[in-house]
Structure formats: structure tokens, C-alpha cells
Amino acid sequence: MSAQAAERDLTAIIGLEVHVQLETDTKIFCGCSTDTDDADPNTHTCPVCLGLPGALPTLNEGAVEAAVKLGKAIDADIPERTRFHRKNYFYPDLPKGFQITQYDAPICQDGELEVGTADDRRAIGIERAHLEEDPGSLQHVGGSIEDADYTLVDYNRAGTPLMEIVTRPDFRAAEEVRSFLAKLTSVLEYLGVFDAERDGSLRVDANISMVDSAELAGEGGPSDDVLEAANRTEVKNISSHRAAQKALAYETTRQRNQLERGMAVAQETRHWDEARGVTVSMRSKEEEKDYRYFREADIPPLEVSDWKDEIPIPELPDARRERFRTEYGVGDETASKLTSRKAVADLFEELADEYDAALAATWVADNVLGELNYRDLSLDDVADRDDEFERLVELVAEDEITAKNAEEVVLRTMLDEDRAPDEIVDAEGLGKTSGDAVADAVAEAIAENPDAVADYHDGEGDALNFLVGQVMAKTGGSADPGQVNELLRDELAQA
Amino acid sequence: MSLNAFITETTIQGAADGPLDGTTVAVKDNISTKGVPTTCGSKMLADYEPPYNATVVEDLLAAGGTIVGKTNMDEFGMGTTTETSYFGPTKNPVDETRVPGGSSGGSAAAVANGDADLALGSDTGGSVRAPAAYCGVVGLKPTYGLVSRYGLVAYANSLEQIGPIAPTVEGAAELLDVIAGPDEHDGTTRDAGADADYASAATGDVDGLTIGVPQELTDGADDRVVERFEAALADLRAEGATTVDVALPSCEYAVAAYYVIAMSEASSNLARFDGVRYGTGGGFDGNWNETFADARADGFGDEVTRRILLGTYALSAGYHDKYYKQAQEARAWVKQDFDETFADVDVVASPTMPVLPPKLGESLDDPVQMYLADANTTPANLANLPAISVPAGDADGLPVGVQLVGPKFGEETIINAAAAVEQ
Numbered sequence: 044m045s046a047q048a049a050e051r052d053l054t055a056i057i058g059l060e061v062h063v064q065l066e067t068d069t070k071i072f073c074g075c076s077t078d079t080d081d082a083d084p085n086t087h088t089c090p091v092c093l094g095l096p097g098a099l100p101t102l103n104e105g106a107v108e109a110a111v112k113l114g115k116a117i118d119a120d121i122p123e124r125t126r127f128h129r130k131n132y133f134y135p136d137l138p139k140g141f142q143i144t145q146y147d148a149p150i151c152q153d154g155e156l157e158v159g160t161a162d163d164r165r166a167i168g169i170e171r172a173h174l175e176e177d178p179g180s181l182q183h184v185g186g187s188i189e190d191a192d193y194t195l196v197d198y199n200r201a202g203t204p205l206m207e208i209v210t211r212p213d214f215r216a217a218e219e220v221r222s223f224l225a226k227l228t229s230v231l232e233y234l235g236v237f238d239a240e241r242d243g244s245l246r247v248d249a250n251i252s253m254v255d256s257a258e259l260a261g262e263g264g265p266s267d268d269v270l271e272a273a274n275r276t277e278v279k280n281i282s283s284h285r286a287a288q289k290a291l292a293y294e295t296t297r298q299r300n301q302l303e304r305g306m307a308v309a310q311e312t313r314h315w316d317e318a319r320g321v322t323v324s325m326r327s328k329e330e331e332k333d334y335r336y337f338r339e340a341d342i343p344p345l346e347v348s349d350w351k352d353e354i355p356i357p358e359l360p361d362a363r364r365e366r367f368r369t370e371y372g373v374g375d376e377t378a379s380k381l382t383s384r385k386a387v388a389d390l391f392e393e394l395a396d397e398y399d400a401a402l403a404a405t406w407v408a409d410n411v412l413g414e415l416n417y418r419d420l421s422l423d424d425v426a427d428r429d430d431e432f433e434r435l436v437e438l439v440a441e442d443e444i445t446a447k448n449a450e451e452v453v454l455r456t457m458l459d460e461d462r463a464p465d466e467i468v469d470a471e472g473l474g475k476t477s478g479d480a481v482a483d484a485v486a487e488a489i490a491e492n493p494d495a496v497a498d499y500h501d502g503e504g505d506a507l508n509f510l511v512g513q514v515m516a517k518t519g520g521s522a523d524p525g526q527v528n529e530l531l532r533d534e535l536a537q538a
Numbered sequence: 539m540s541l542n543a544f545i546t547e548t549t550i551q552g553a554a555d556g557p558l559d560g561t562t563v564a565v566k567d568n569i570s571t572k573g574v575p576t577t578c579g580s581k582m583l584a585d586y587e588p589p590y591n592a593t594v595v596e597d598l599l600a601a602g603g604t605i606v607g608k609t610n611m612d613e614f615g616m617g618t619t620t621e622t623s624y625f626g627p628t629k630n631p632v633d634e635t636r637v638p639g640g641s642s643g644g645s646a647a648a649v650a651n652g653d654a655d656l657a658l659g660s661d662t663g664g665s666v667r668a669p670a671a672y673c674g675v676v677g678l679k680p681t682y683g684l685v686s687r688y689g690l691v692a693y694a695n696s697l698e699q700i701g702p703i704a705p706t707v708e709g710a711a712e713l714l715d716v717i718a719g720p721d722e723h724d725g726t727t728r729d730a731g732a733d734a735d736y737a738s739a740a741t742g743d744v745d746g747l748t749i750g751v752p753q754e755l756t757d758g759a760d761d762r763v764v765e766r767f768e769a770a771l772a773d774l775r776a777e778g779a780t781t782v783d784v785a786l787p788s789c790e791y792a793v794a795a796y797y798v799i800a801m802s803e804a805s806s807n808l809a810r811f812d813g814v815r816y817g818t819g820g821g822f823d824g825n826w827n828e829t830f831a832d833a834r835a836d837g838f839g840d841e842v843t844r845r846i847l848l849g850t851y852a853l854s855a856g857y858h859d860k861y862y863k864q865a866q867e868a869r870a871w872v873k874q875d876f877d878e879t880f881a882d883v884d885v886v887a888s889p890t891m892p893v894l895p896p897k898l899g900e901s902l903d904d905p906v907q908m909y910l911a912d913a914n915t916t917p918a919n920l921a922n923l924p925a926i927s928v929p930a931g932d933a934d935g936l937p938v939g940v941q942l943v944g945p946k947f948g949e950e951t952i953i954n955a956a957a958a959v960e961q
Contacts (some may be wrong), residue, residue, distance in 0.1 A: 090590050096583065096691040097570045097592060101725045131806050131853070133830050140809020195551045196814065335853035339861060340696035342725055408738065 051303055052256040055295045056265055056273065057220060058212035062205050062232060062246040064177065065109040066145045068145045070202035071176050072100030072143065077203050080241065084197035092202035094138030099341050102127075106204035108528045109236035110150045110174050111347065111354045113206060116230050117169050123348035127174075128337040132332065135196050136179040144207075149173035150347065156230070157361065158222040159379065167223050168211035177203040180243075200243070212250065212270060217291035222247065224284040226385060229360050233385050234491055240423050247281040249291055253308065263469045276311040278322055281315050290315040294322050302468030370399040380408045387412065390429055397433075398440040406436050411448050414458055431457060435464045448473045484517040485530045499535055507531060543647040546575050550595075553901055556602030558716060563598055564654035564938035566645050567608040569700065570689035572594055578691050579623035582817045582837030583839045592689020593724065594658060594700050596719045601716040606654050609644025609867075610907055613839045615662055615693040617641050618911050619901050622841040626903045632674055632844040632937060636895040639669030645703050652836070655704075656713045660690055662698035663796050664890075666913025667927035670703055671866030671890035671939025674929045676710045676956065677703045677877035678822075682922035683728040685714075691737040692807040694800035697919040707928060711736035714949065720766065731947040742957035745778030749942075749955070750883035752786040755914045756933040762933035767889045769928040770940045772961050774887075775957050784879050788871040789917050795868035796916035798852050798861050804842075805849030811837060816885060844905065851906045872920045880945040884954050888914050890927040890939035896929065914941060924949045928956040 070077055090098035114121045130145035151172035157164050168417035179201040185192030208227070214220050228245065231237030238244055252273035278294055281287050286449055298308045315323040358366070364382040367373045373381065381391045387407060394403035411432055414420060435457070439449045448471075456467045468474050488510050489496055498506035505526070514527045545567045552558065565571065568578045570588035572595075577583045591599075598605065612622040620643025621627040629636040631651040640649040642659025646669030649657045659666040661679035670677025679701045690700055702713035719732035751771065756764055771781050810960040813819035813833030820832030838846070852861035879886060891911060901908040918925035923946060940959050942950040 090588075095588065095590070095816070096576070096578070096586070097568075097687075097689040098590075098808070099688050101723060126586060129806050131809060133809065133812060133827060135812075135814050135826055138815065140812060141806050209726050216710065292637065334854045335806070335850065335855075335858070337806070337853055337922075340726070340803070403617075 049112050051299075053253045053299055054215055054256045054259055055217075055291075055298075056212045056252045056254055057217075057301065058250045058290060059208075059210045059214070059220065059223070059249075060248040061208040061210070061227065063104055063208065063228070063237060064241060064244040064405065065204040065206055065236050066203055066241075067105040067109060069103055069105070071106045071174065071204035072202055073105050075495065079199040082199055083208030084195070084199060085129075087199040092138065094140075100101060100143060100339075102342055102345065103204065106174060107150070107345065108354050109174070109204070109234070110206055111351050112236060112356050113172060113208075113231065114151035114154065114181055114218075114233055115351075115354070115356045116359055117151065117156050117172070119151035119172065121151060121167065121347055121351050122148060124148065124344050124345065125150045125344045126345050127342040128336045129339050130334045130336055132334055135194065136181050136198075136201070138179065138198060138201055140208070142176060142178065143339050143342070144175035145173035156223065156226055158219065158226045160216075160219050160222060165213075165219075167219075170209045170211050172206055172208040175205050175207060177201065177311060178206045210231070212252075212265070217288045217295060219350045220291055221288040224287055226360070228284070229383050229385070233359050233363075234394070235355060235357070243282070245282060246487075247287050249278045249281065249287065249294075249330045250275050251278065251291060251294050251298070252276070253295070253302055274308045276308060276310065277312045277321055278315055279312060279325075280317075282317075286315060286317055289320060290322060293320065297322065298406060310535060371395050371404065373400065373404050377408045380412065384422060386426065390422070390432065393429075394433060394436050398436060402440060403436065405437070406432075410454060414450075418458060425458070428457075431464055436470035436507045438464060438468065444468055444473050465499070481514065481518060482530060484514045485527065485534055488513040488531075489534055496535065507535075541634070541651055542626055542633055543609055543628050543638075543644040543651065543653060544900055545579065545623075545625050545644070546608040547608050548574055548605070548607055550599065550605035551573065552599035552603045553600065554602065556600065556870050557712065557861060558598065558601040558603035558656075561603050561656060562606045562654045563603045563713075564607055564609045564648040565595065565598075565605055565659040566611055566657070566659045567662055568611060568691040568693075568798055570691070571605065571608065574608065575657070576608065576691065577625070578615070579613045579625060580837065580839065580842070581624040582811050582834075583691075584624065584659050586816050588689070588709075590689065591742075593686035593722060597717050598658075603656075603716070605900040607648070609642070609657065611644055611658075612641035612665075613842050614691070614804070615641040615660060615665055616697070616841050616845050617802070618668055618908050619896065620644060620647075621898065621902055622839055624839060628649065629660055629898065630673060630895055632672075633895070633935070634903075636779075637672065637898055637901070638855065639895060641665040641669075641703075641892070642703065643669045643673075646670050646675055646677065647703060649673070649675050649703050656709055656714060657701050657703040658713070658717070660693075660698055660701055661701050661915075661919070662694050663919050664912050665698075666701040666703060667890050667915050667925060667939065667941060668911070670927040671828055671929075671941075672895040672937060674932075674937030674939075675703055675705055676707050676926065676928050676960070677701060677845075677950070677954045678714060678926040678953075679918060679924065680714065680718065680949060681731065681924045682919075683726050684719075684731045684924070684947065684949070685717050686719075686724040686727050688721055688723035692803075694803040695807060696803060697796070697800060706740075707926070707953060708737055708740040709958050710926070711740050711953045714953075718949075722805070728947075731949060734950055736918055736949055736953055738955045742777070742884045742956055742961050743956055744774055744958040747774075747779040747885070747955060748883045749774060749779050749781045750784035750879055750886045751781055752784050752789065752879075752886060752888060754786050754789045755888035758913075759889050760894060760933075762894065763889045763892060763938050766930045766933055766938035767887075771887065774955070774958055779888075779955075779958070782883060784883060786875045786879060786886075786917070788868065789913070789952030790874040792872055792917045792920055793909060793913050794940050795865040795872070796920055797848075798865035799869065799920075801845045801849030802852045802862050802865075803825045803849070805846045805853060808838075808842070813837070841905070869921040872917050873922070876917070876923060876943070876945075878931075883913045883950075884944070884951055886943040887955075888941050890914060890941040894933060894936045894938070918943050920933070922946065924952055926952045926956045928959045930959055
């Protein structure tokens with residue numbers, strides 16, 4: 044083959060293995076809590092998840108339910124019977140020397156997930172999705188895994204339920220992978236089985252091969268022969284949607300350059316180095332691993348068919364998007380934006396039901412998300428401030444402040460200075476009718492307190508202070524006391 | 539001279555009263571006892587003290603039993619003579635030059651010697667029944683799923699059950715009453731058999747009972763053993779039972795299938811002994827794999843090492859179908875053979891062990907010969923069935939045991955028949 048660079052019409056063929064942590068109260072095979080975020084190492088453990096001699100796993104039905112929900116959401120076949128196997132290998136984070144996983148009878152088979160791509164929506168095939176246990180986590184002290192002084196092991200994570208989702212090689216570009224992961228986590232979040240904010244809740248391995256685009260002509264994707272011939276590279280250590288896109292864009296370009304220079308792409312495992320933004324070849328070429336899978340006799344086969352019909356799933360992002368379009372008259376793109384995260388959709392729907400749908404859509408999809416995005420935040424970061432966003436939209440809806448002020452002053456100050464909308468409106472004097480409101484309160488206070496008015500006219504100084512207090516109470520403390528004082532004197536002089 | 543029946547002598551006091559009030563119980567050293575060493579007869583766990591009790595230990599203590607010690611055993615249950623223990627062999631109280639059988643040899647010897655009223659053993663391929671036969675006591679392996687395995691250090695988890703050892707059938711049945719029943723910590727336990735009254739079943743009334751006798755399990759046995767076995771059958775017939783010949787052709791493959799499955803499972807079950815969390819460590823030289831290998835080479839004895847290596851081989855890519863899968867097919871055949879047989883008979887009888895207790899040291903040099911001694915006991919483990927060994931007199935002053943196998947959860951039937959043999 045010529046070493047001369049030659050442009051070739053190449054297409055990337057990408058498939059994923061995605062590990063997601065399922066959000067359950069307890070671990071998959073014991074009663075230990077999974078809420079380990081701020082816990083000291085090895086405090087959420089018991090004989091079972093530490094793999095002590097004699098301990099036995101008992102299956103957490105909550106994890107099975109979560110898996111069934113995902114299976115229903117991706118329209119997968121859920122077999123009547125499912126069972127567990129042991130995957131045997133030695134690693135310090137693996138307490139039993141084997142991982143309990145599923146092998147020949149996964150709980151979900153042959154599903155699909157529709158994702159938006161550059162020009163249309165496309166179904167990505169999901170070959171299988173199975174349940175397994177997470178190992179513990181390692182902390183290398185004094186260096187990397189290669190040169191650390193020593194390594195600490197924390198088994199808090201050991202036994203957290205994981206779902207391994209294996210896609211078909213249906214992706215053609217890095218952006219599609221990002222869309223898929225966003226959609227997948229969105230669906231999981233709608234199902235209430237996933238916490239995107241939890242560290243390590245999403246881990247992705249990607250297989251990528253570059254093939255001549257001509258091989259892909261026609262329906263049905265690349266043939267097995269084509270995939271076989273293209274050397275497959277596995278990229279590991281991807282832990283976010285963004286990282287997936289960056290790693291695969293990098294890897295696609297690297298392989299394309301390699302091939303265009305007439306060099307072969309090695310079949311190897313590469314590691315995504317997030318800090319440097321590159322993939323690196325894993326130094327030691329791992330030999331073909333033999334995991335000696337065999338049946339886990341400690342967990343009897345599970346008859347899922349008995350109860351899968353009784354496990355309901357909620358409205359999912361696609362259905363909610365369509366409903367927003369028809370029910371609220373929201374445009375397609377806005378509806379997608381509003382439904383990608385459940386929290387966003389919930390906020391929109393609450394506002395749209397209370398005020399005007401178009402106003403709510405603009406505020407949530409454009410203003411709030413826009414300003415959050417600009418600050419590299421998500422709605423999760425301000426999850427406890429829904430009431431404040433609602434109040435802000437109320438102020439606009441009730442015409443108490445201008446839309447321009449609401450967005451450019453109030454919203455931005457809310458996010459930058461962590462202050463409540465009313466406080467900002469008052470401090471900045473943005474209230475359209477604030478002067479009138481104080482004047483009304485002054486008039487009311489005078490009308491309601493003839494005795495105090497009489498006392499004032501009799502020259503009792505305390506009477507004015509009493510009336511100021513009344514006005515302050517009526518305005519909820521938002522009026523300026525000096526201004527109130529002045530207004531009262533003026534009014535009383537005329538009375 | 540001590541029999542070396544115990545690895546740890548201790549006193550764990552049970553509840554103030556209960557069915558085992560005033561009863562002393564010896565517990566095999568692979569059954570977890572909180573704060574008391576549970577060594578499995580291995581250097582690997584010589585200093586290991588579990589932070590929790592096995593479910594059966596909780597049961598014993600709640601029933602008022604007093605645990606008097608942890609008994610010697612073949613390392614991790616891997617042996618038929620209690621000679622592979624890191625803590626030295628146990629001697630047979632009937633003849634101290636002979637082995638007590640295994641792997642629960644310490645438990646059987648303690649009961650036979652009167653050191654404990656009752657004992658718990660575990661039976662993966664005959665490890666309760668073999669020592670019971672050799673020591674002249676009663677040993678019962680329950681149906682798989684009748685007794686919780688939570689806290690039993692696994693050797694071959696699809697095959698094994700904890701079982702009682704006692705001087706009498708009724709004593710064994712009383713202990714079974716205490717430990718039987720479902721456990722939320724063991725997903726393989728079942729409700730079946732939990733409410734039975736096993737002690738009351740030991741009546742010995744065998745009138746009308748049909749006993750199947752498979753030729754396969756007496757062929758090749760020592761003549762002196764066969765003679766005692768035939769005498770026991772004659773006694774049963776005299777009590778009104780009927781004996782019929784049955785065929786269990788699959789049993790020819792039972793020992794081979796048993797060892798492939800048990801070793802395969804052992805290779806996985808014993809993987810956790812890597813020196814990271816407990817047990818002997820491998821030091822701090824080399825990478826993780828080297829450290830694990832050092833810890834394991836240092837902690838495991840020869841027989842355990844042999845079984846882990848063979849089991850790893852049997853599960854490996856390229857050999858899995860030839861060994862592990864074939865063994866599973868043989869196991870299914872054994873189950874089917876018993877299912878068909880129990881359509882016609884109530885129990886299946888055979889000698890427990892085909893030979894009399896060997897001399898100490900005789901078996902260690904020839905593991906295959908030792909494995910073959912399990913020919914009659916392993917089928918019940920492969921088929922998940924209950925089986926009991928009951929003394930049937932002596933030959934040349936050495937005990938002979940008769941084994942009675944019942945259908946699934948048929949413990950009451952075999953207890954009743956065993957009581958008749960005992961009388």
C-alpha cells in the first residue's frame with residue numbers, strides 16, 4: 044500500500060457499551076444503602092458486599108424492577124426467565140474474585156432508542172441490557188496506577204446495581220453518540236432509576252472502526268464481513284456525554300489520518316485521557332481474557348414474566364414532547380428542549396398551567412436554560428429555586444416588571460448573587476407600580492386610623508411613627524421608610 | 539491421647555431455654571461463628587474471625603444449645619478422611635490408627651467420642667455421611683434448600699448442605715428440626731419441609747415401605763461391608779418393608795461429574811481468598827497478580843490447590859464444553875434416574891461407604907482412590923436429595939453405615955427408615 048496520503052471516503056462505525064448505575068435504595072445483593080456520596084470509605088458494607096466467607100447474595104427486587112422499566116422504555120424483549128452468571132477475574136476492587144452478572148439470558152434483549160441526529164430521528168438498536176454488580180473503587184496514593192506508592196480500596200460502591208447496555212454498531216458520528224447518551228440518561232431519569240449527578244453514574248466504552256463508505260451503501264448497515272475486516276478499536280474511560288463526543292471525534296480523526304496515510308489501524312484498547320483530550324494506547328496489550336462464565340447457583344432463576352406486567356412506566360420524553368406540541372402549542376425544537384430533562388419539563392408544565400404557555404416556554408426554554416447554560420450550570424444545580432423561577436415568571440405575567448428587566452436584571456442577578464426576585468426588584472426599583480403601591484398603603488393607613496391622624500394633628504410625634512409602621516406592614520416591608528415618612532406628611536397636611 | 543477433633547475449643551452459650559437446652563453441640567469449622575475463629579481447616583483462614591454468625595448458628599443458640607467448639611475438617615471440605623487439614627488429621631475414636639472419614643471428621647469423632655451431644659457438619663459430596671459411617675454415628679444431608687447455607691464457607695455451592703450428626707437417628711432429627719426452614723439471607727432456601735416434625739418421624743415403622751436397591755452401588759464394595767448391608771436389608775424386610783432391585787445407570791458417572799462440578803465451583807468460590815481483606819496476605823512485592831498468587835500459594839494446601847487448578851481448567855474456554863457442560867448433563871441424568879426410581883420406591887438404600895475406614899495416611903498419596911470412595915454419596919448431592927447414614931453394625935470391629943436416600947424434601951421418610959435400621 045502506498046504511504047502517500049490520499050483522501051478516502053470513510054465512515055465511522057461505532058457501537059457502545061454503556062454502564063449506568065441504577066438508583067435504588069439498597070445494593071443489588073444486600074441491604075446496604077447506596078447513598079454513599081459523602082460517606083467515609085468502607086462504611087456502607089456488610090459481609091455480603093465485602094464478599095466475606097460464607098456470605099450469600101439475595102437479589103434486590105428494586106433493581107430488577109428498574110431493569111424491567113428500562114426494558115419497557117426501550118421496547119426490548121423481556122424473557123420469561125432470566126438468570127445470573129459469574130464472571131471470574133482477580134482485581135483488588137472485586138471482593139469475591141468474581142462479578143455476578145448476566146450472560147446467556149439478559150433481562151432485556153433487542154430494544155431500540157430513537158435519537159435526534161443532524162437531519163432526522165433514527166432508531167439505535169440495543170442488542171442487550173443486563174444487570175450486574177458494581178465493584179468497589181480504588182484510590183492510588185502517590186501516583187497513577189502505574190507508579191503509585193500504594194492503593195486504597197473502598198467497597199462502599201461494591202454491589203451498587205449496574206445496567207450494562209450494549210448497542211448495535213449503529214452510530215456513524217460522534218455527535219450521534221452524544222445524542223444517544225443524552226436520550227438514554229433522559230429516559231432513565233424519567234423512569235426514576237438514574238441520578239445523573241452522582242459521580243460515576245455513567246461509564247462508556249466505545250468500539251470504533253473506519254470503513255469505506257461504499258461498503259455501507261444500501262439498507263441494513265454494514266455486513267458482518269465488513270465489520271470483521273475493519274480493525275476495531277475499543278476506547279475506554281469515558282464518563283460523560285461530552286467526553287464521549289470528544290473522545291470519538293478525536294478517535295475518528297486519528298484513524299482517518301492513519302488510513303489516509305496508508306497505515307493500518309491497530310486492533311487495540313485505548314484509554315481516553317480527559318485532561319489531555321487524547322486517546323492513548325493501553326501500554327500492555329491485554330491477552331484475550333477468559334472469564335470462565337458459569338451459572339451463579341446462589342441466585343435461583345428469576346421468573347420475570349410473573350410481575351413484569353405489573354411494573355408501570357411513566358410518560359417518557361418522546362411522548363411528553365409530542366404532548367407539549369399538541370397541548371401547549373409549543374414548537375418542535377422548543378418542545379425537545381423542554382422535555383430532555385424531566386426537571387425542566389416539570390417546571391415548564393407547572394408554569395404553563397398557571398400562566399401563559401407561550402410565556403412559560405420562552406422563559407424556561409430560552410431564558411432560564413440559556414442563562415444557566417451560559418454559566419455552565421444545569422437546572423439540577425438550582426433545583427431548590429423552582430419557587431423563585433415561578434415568582435419571576437409571575438412578576439412578568441402579572442405585568443409587575445418588564446420582560447426585559449426580568450431577564451437582563453432579575454434573572455441574571457438571581458443566578459450571580461443568589462438573591463430572591465422580589466428583593467432584586469425592590470433594591471433595583473424595578474417595580475412598575477411600586478410608587479403607587481406605597482401611595483395606596485399610605486391612603487389606607489390614614490383612612491383606617493382616624494385616632495392616630497387626630498393625634499398627629501394634636502402634635503403627638505409617636506402618631507407618625509405608628510402610621511409609618513402600618514404602611515410598612517401593608518407593603519410587606521418593601522417600601523422605603525424615608526419615602527413613606529415623606530408621603531405621610533404630605534397626605535396628612537392635605538387631610 | 540487427643541483425637542484432634544477440635545480446632546478451637548470454646549463455649550458459646552445459647553438462650554436460657556429451648557429444645558436444645560442443656561445440649562452441647564460441636565460445629566464444623568467452615569460454619570461462621572461471630573468472634574470465634576472459623577478456619578475451614580486452612581492456613582489461609584487460621585486467624586480469621588467472622589463478624590457474623592451463620593444462620594444455623596443463630597438457630598442453635600436460639601434453641602438453647604451450647605456450642606462447645608469448632609471441629610476439624612479437610613481443608614475447605616476437600617477430602618474424605620479429614621487428613622488434608624492444616625491443623626493435622628483427626629483420629630477415629632473407634633480405632634485411633636484409622637481416619638474418621640471426612641470432610642466433617644472432627645464433628646463425627648466428637649459425637650462418637652462423647653465430646654459433644656450433637657454436631658453440625660456440611661456435606662458437599664458425602665462429607666456428613668462418610669464420617670458418620672466411619673465413626674458409627676448418624677449423619678444426615680438435607681434436601682438442597684431445606685437448611686440455610688448463609689455463613690457456610692462455600693466449597694461447591696450448588697451441591698452442599700449443612701447437616702446434623704448425632705449418636706441416634708432421633709438426635710439427628712431433633713437438630714434438623716432446629717436448623718431447617720427458609721432464610722431471607724439464602725435465596726436457595728425453600729418453604730417446603732419447614733413445618734415438618736422430624737424428631738417425631740423417627741418411629742422405625744417400615745411396614746409397607748418399598749426400598750429400592752441399586753446394584754450399581756454395591757458392586758465393587760468390600761465384602762464385609764456388603765454383608766452388613768444385606769443383614770440390614772433383611773432386618774427391614776422382617777419389619778414389613780419390601781426390597782426391590784432398581785437401576786441407576788447414571789451413577790456410574792456420578793463421581794466424575796461430581797468432581798468436575800465441585801472443583802469448577804471451588805475455583806470460583808475460593809477466588810476471594812486473595813489476601814486483600816482477610817486471610818494470609820501475599821506481602822507487598824510485585825504487582826497485584828503476583829501478590830495474590832503469593833497469598834494463595836502460601837495459604838492453600840496441596841489438595842485445595844489441586845482442586846482449584848483442575849476446576850479452573852474445567853471452566854476454561856475450549857474445555858468448558860468438554861468437562862463442565864458434560865458434567866452438568868450427567869448431573870441432569872442422575873436427577874432423572876432418581877426421579878424415575880422414586881415413582882416406584884420410597885427410599886433407595888446402599889452402603890454409605892464402599893470400604894471400611896482406611897488407616898491414617900493410606901489415602902493421601904492416591905487422590906483418585908480417595909475420590910472413588912465417594913461413589914455412593916455423591917449422587918444425592920448431584921440430585922439435590924436428602925440422604926442419611928445410619929450405623930448397621932460392625933465388621934472386624936469397625937463401623938459400617940447404611941445410606942438411605944429419599945425424594946426431595948422426603949426427610950421424614952428416610953428418618954423413619956433409618957430408625958428401623960438402628961433398632
